[in-house]
Structures are given as C-alpha cells and as structure tokens.
Amino acid sequence: MAFNHQIKGIASRWWRGTPLLDDSSAWFDCAxxxxxxAGDHALMIGRIEGFACRRPPGWATLYRGAYFTPLSQC
Incomplete structure (x- = not known):
C-alpha cells in the first residue's frame, strides 16, 4: 500500500517510499x-532494512519500570 501524500501539519521526509516523521526519536524500515x-493469529516477523535514531543528551527509554539506553551509539 503506497502512502503518497504529506501528513497535514506534521514535518516529514521520505525514505525508500516511506514517510518518516521528523520529530520521531527513532524509525525502523522492515520487510x-x-x-x-499462531492459531487464530498470524505472527509477522520483519527483517530490518533501515534504522536511525536521534539521541539527545541523557536520553533513555523506560521499559517495565526501568530505564535503559537501547544503543550506545546510533
């Protein structure tokens, strides 16, 4: 499914035909x-083909009650 229009009022750019939101902290492009x-569900496993993140000073992620930094460098 192609996404061929700008998101109104949200700064974005394009990467390989996919819109990326300028203010997002990270993005993944998967195939x-x-x-x-999985019974009455289907589990889809993706292959990461592109990734980027922005890491401001002191950036960390809260997961299950604890903070961690996902990558030492992006």
Missing part, C-alpha cells in the same frame, strides 16, 4: 521476512 501461524 516481511516470515509469517508464522
């Missing part, structure tokens, strides 16, 4: 690698 049947 479908595998679909696994």
């Amino acid at each position: 479908l690698h595998q679909v696994v049947d």
